[in-house]
Amino acid sequence: MLKDDIQKALAPLGLSQVAEGDYAKTGCHLEVTAEPAQMPEVAEKMLSLGCFLESLTGLHYPEHFTLVYHFGNFRELCRTAVHVKVPLDQEAVSISQVYPGANWYEREAYDLYGLRFAGHPDLRRILLPFDADFHPLLKKFEASSGDA
């Protein structure tokens, strides 16, 4: 079972949570919580088990950002959600060295939230114009404010 393999592989990393998820309710088989600095190690373990990065979602809460990494697998159905809390004034850690596909997802998170990723080779905006001076998915941002 891939689920057990992932749990076994992540056990030595000392993550704060590696638990079974409620698939019928959340669509994820495993729920993991990690610190930003642990992400490259987690990514390496996931890659060694043949998992791919499905998506990277940023969330803006009043006190912190949360990054949610979803990993899937081509051979066996097992979706892993990794939650990473990042304080508002700190940087996340890039996993694009492990997953080149994460490059664009991290650029997107930077673009939408202004959240920086340490170790990213090319952290430019991706969806918005390069000279935009705002990050639209911050909760304080309002599209209708100003002259528009």
Place this chain on the structure above:
Amino acid sequence: MLERGLEEKTYVLNLGPQHPSTHGVLRVELEMEGEFITKADPDIGYGHRGHEHMAENRTYPQYLPNLSRIDYLHALAYNQCYCMGVEKLLGLTVPERGEFIRVITAEMNRLTSHLLWVGAYLMDLGAFTPFLYCFDDREQLLDLLDSLTGSRLTYCFHRFGGSPVDLDDDFITGCRKFIKRLRSRWADYDNLVTKNVIFIHRARDVGVITQEQCIKYGLTGPMVRGSGIPYDIRKSEPYSVYPLFDFEIPTGDRGDVMDRYLVRMREMEQSLRIIEQALDKLPSGPIMAEKVPKRIKPEAGEVYSAVETARGEFGCFIVSNGDVKPYRIKLRVPSFGNLSILPEIAVDTLVADLVAILGSIDVVVPEIDR
């Protein structure tokens, strides 16, 4: 060029954003040495409308029409995925007939998407005639879907809890007639395109993607199946009533442009099989769940739902904080991941091959830009 520290023989070529082969507004900045590409840098976001931001500013039902404007070629699957997510949050179960209608319409929509892709892709490669054949077939499907949903492209059809409109006899007869018609056309397509020497030379061994690259870049859909990985959400993470039907997942073995073309062509036949079986097995009964709340206000929680669209995995990650508006909706679009491999596979190819590769990825740029 010299400002960038490049050598004098290197030059920069701008592909798009108005180029017909970039399907929408995609710009690729190419650094070239002669006809060969040394670096490709896709520049996306020309069509960024802020769909994810819009989600946070409207109620769940109000967001339904947005879904069809993300990937306008396979809108019904996007509708379905979002509805599945919200239904999971609300704990709603869709009646079987409702699920059948969802599957039939989603497969028909997949056919329209693939038919458009074949036509437009061959036009990229310089063949004009197949485009007319494909659009002729696609038109029949659009008329059928139009009669059911009321729109031809940006469908907003599914509702939380089921489907709003039932299939009528005209629709079912029309579907059966269409299945027969399209099957009779496969020989034409084969003779016109698949066996065409010029096409084979443009497509064989061009833009090869390995299985390892598929994993590292998070590719999905025909991109991975062309490389020989039988990954299709309809089978690997069965949703709706797909487990009831007998169909195959076509795969390639070389992972080149030709394999991706063949995978899509064979997939169309599989879609026909699914529609045929669904029409045969169509159960009677209600099409909407009985107790759909008037006010959609799910409890706090997170849900990830995924469907197989024409381009790959579309995932809808909904975070609810118990309000009538979503706290966050992340749209995991297949083309975003699929295009991110372009800088790697474009290196050392000819610019004419880049057009063949780009087309074989089947990008829908508005879904990347969101």
